[in-house]
Amino acid sequence: MSETIAPNKVVAINYAVKTEDGQTLDQSKDGSPLNFIHGRGMLIPGLENALEGKKVGDSFTAEVKPEEAYGERHDGLIQTVPRNLFGENEVQPGMQFRASTDQGEQSVVIVEVKDDEVTVDGNHPLAGVNLNFDVKVIEVREATEQELEHGHVHTDGEDH
Ligand SMILES: [Zn+2]
Structure with a gap:
């Protein structure tokens, strides 16, 4: 059985x-x-x-x-932040890291890097x-x- x-x-x-x-x-x-x-x-x-x-x-x-x-994607989880928040760290699209946000610790991925701005996406990759x-x-x-x-x-x- x-x-x-x-x-x-x-x-x-x-x-x-x-x-x-x-x-x-x-x-x-x-x-x-x-x-x-x-x-x-x-x-x-x-x-x-x-x-x-x-x-x-x-x-x-x-x-x-x-x-x-x-879950569904939420556009509100995509944010643009100042480049200097990352200090001397290398930032490249696709890099993932933990960030402190209003909602607590969150995994975010970098989607775009400009001279003085970085766009990050806090949505789960899936x-x-x-x-x-x-x-x-x-x-x-x-x-x-x-x-x-x-x-x-x-x-x-x-x-x-
Ligand atoms: Zn056990």
Whole structure:
């Protein structure tokens, strides 16, 4: 009898995730599936929802909209700041760093650099992006009490 994915099960999946135009963003490595405790918000909501009720051996694709992934893009998170805020640090488009903002610590990426101004984008890089997952369910089992207590999976009997 095959275990079914439900909250607090330990699940192992092989997966690949692509944008709508087929660019691969991430994938599990051969022989090294992604392990997680289901229903704990370890994955984006859209992928957890798609996994609910699936069984070992199931292969499926799931299209996940931004609201069930990394959210919509907000133009308000794009800001232009004085170049001198960065001091002597090198600034190049594409560079990512942590910044203190009114909303607390935030990851921002530099989108444009001018002589005295730098434009930064505080949106998650995958905000507003539709994600297409290819998933295969490798393993489903009960979580141990210790795993539930720690909130993570113990693979190969490790205890940490
Ligand atoms: Zn642990």
